[in-house]
Amino acid sequence: MHELAITEEILRIAVEHAERAGATRIVDINLVIGELSSVVDDSVQFYFDFISPGTVAEGAELHFRRVPARLRCRACGHEFEPEGTDWRCPSCQTVGGDVIAGREFNMESIEVE
Amino acid sequence: MVKVKVVEQVTKANDQIASENQALLDANETLAVNLMASPGAGKTSLLMRTVEALRERLRIGAIEGDTASQVDADRVATTGIPVVQINTGGGCRLDANMVRPALKELPLEELDLLLIENVGNLVCPAGMALGQHVDVVIASVPEGDDKPYKYPGIFLGVDAVVVNKIDLLPYLDFDLPAFRELIAGMNPQARLFEVSCKTGEGFEAWVDWLAGQCSKES
Numbered sequence: 001m002h003e004l005a006i007t008e009e010i011l012r013i014a015v016e017h018a019e020r021a022g023a024t025r026i027v028d029i030n031l032v033i034g035e036l037s038s039v040v041d042d043s044v045q046f047y048f049d050f051i052s053p054g055t056v057a058e059g060a061e062l063h064f065r066r067v068p069a070r071l072r073c074r075a076c077g078h079e080f081e082p083e084g085t086d087w088r089c090p091s092c093q094t095v096g097g098d099v100i101a102g103r104e105f106n107m108e109s110i111e112v113e
Numbered sequence: 114m115v116k117v118k119v120v121e122q123v124t125k126a127n128d129q130i131a132s133e134n135q136a137l138l139d140a141n142e143t144l145a146v147n148l149m150a151s152p153g154a155g156k157t158s159l160l161m162r163t164v165e166a167l168r169e170r171l172r173i174g175a176i177e178g179d180t181a182s183q184v185d186a187d188r189v190a191t192t193g194i195p196v197v198q199i200n201t202g203g204g205c206r207l208d209a210n211m212v213r214p215a216l217k218e219l220p221l222e223e224l225d226l227l228l229i230e231n232v233g234n235l236v237c238p239a240g241m242a243l244g245q246h247v248d249v250v251i252a253s254v255p256e257g258d259d260k261p262y263k264y265p266g267i268f269l270g271v272d273a274v275v276v277n278k279i280d281l282l283p284y285l286d287f288d289l290p291a292f293r294e295l296i297a298g299m300n301p302q303a304r305l306f307e308v309s310c311k312t313g314e315g316f317e318a319w320v321d322w323l324a325g326q327c328s329k330e331s
Contacts, residue, residue, distance in 0.1 A: 002204065002205050002206055002237050002241075005204075005208065006123060006124075009123050009124070009125075009126055009127075010123055012126070013119065013121050013123065013125070014119070017117050017119050017121075018117065021115065021117045023115070023117070027114055031123070036265055036266045036269065037239075037240060037266065038236040038237055038239060038240075038266055069265070074301070082265075084262065085259060085262040087262065087265075087295070087298060087299060094298065095294055095295060095297070095298025095299070096295070096297070096298025096299040096300070096301070097298070099269055103240065103266075103269075105122065105123050105124060105240075106119075106120060106121060106122055106123065107119045107120070107121050107123060108118075108119060108120060109116050109117060109118050109119050109120075110116075110117050110119055111114050111115070111116055111117075112114065112115050112116075112117055113114055113115070
């Protein structure tokens with residue numbers, strides 16, 4: 001439900017960078033979303049198509065690169081991807097670890113004309 | 114077609130307002146705590162019991178976040194502390210821009226502790242900064258011990274986890290040792306408190322820790 005506010009922010013950032021680059025049209029917007037950040041891709045594109053008309057981003061396509069959660073075991077240093085309820089290190093069975101990936105929510109780049 | 118590098122956090126604008134909120138709180142030496150939980154976990158009950166337990170030691174205020182209604186603010190107002198209700202109009206979480214005007218309505222210079230009750234939700238409030246100094250998630254016994262697996266985003270980022278309704282442990286299948294192990298593994302920095310807002314059990318450790326956070330701040 002918070003996707004509208006997020007989408008408005010995506011539009012604002014994209015337009016700002018496009019204008020700075022002197023572009024007249026944004027064709028693609030490339031986003032990176034970690035598995036642990038709560039964002040629904042389809043809703044974002046839906047809202048985007050609704051709020052972007054009349055801006056340089058009208059018709060732009062959003063691309064989401066999903067980054068899986070990745071942990072580093074605090075006991076043995078092994079890096080692994082937790083799945084479902086399995087947050088145990090496959091190497092030493094310790095539960096959990098430091099999150100080294102999965103919390104990203106960035107705009108990487110835009111493709112403009 | 115030209116590729117323009119952006120590399121920007123999508124939440125940057127919110128984070129900017131959040132840091133302004135925090136600067137305002139810091140200038141008034143007020144510690145802000147973001148209370149998060151699913152609906153019905155006991156956020157308002159914990160808040161009210163915390164006020165009762167700490168009101169002799171600290172000057173406390175509250176912000177109540179809900180999608181609609183004034184119900185919680187009215188409940189909290191019965192304790193006599195200053196309270197502001199924010200209605201998000203269906204929005205699933207508070208953000209820094211909603212908290213900003215609420216801070217202006219509170220007598221911050223007279224407050225040591227500001228308890229911010231977020232909208233009941235275990236997904237959306239995670240990672241959305243308000244200007245708070247401390248993040249707390251409440252998990253209640255009837256919800257089950259597997260919540261951290263399902264909502265890792267929120268459990269990974271908090272400073273404390275409060276297990277509420279422990280008076281119900283004898284009647285339900287909540288595996289407390291497994292829950293403790295899971296929190297210790299997912300977020301070893303987080304303090305774990307086991308309380309009952311109904312009986313008051315476990316409250317001393319929780320409020321002492323909270324008061325300690327306040328003195329750390331000032």
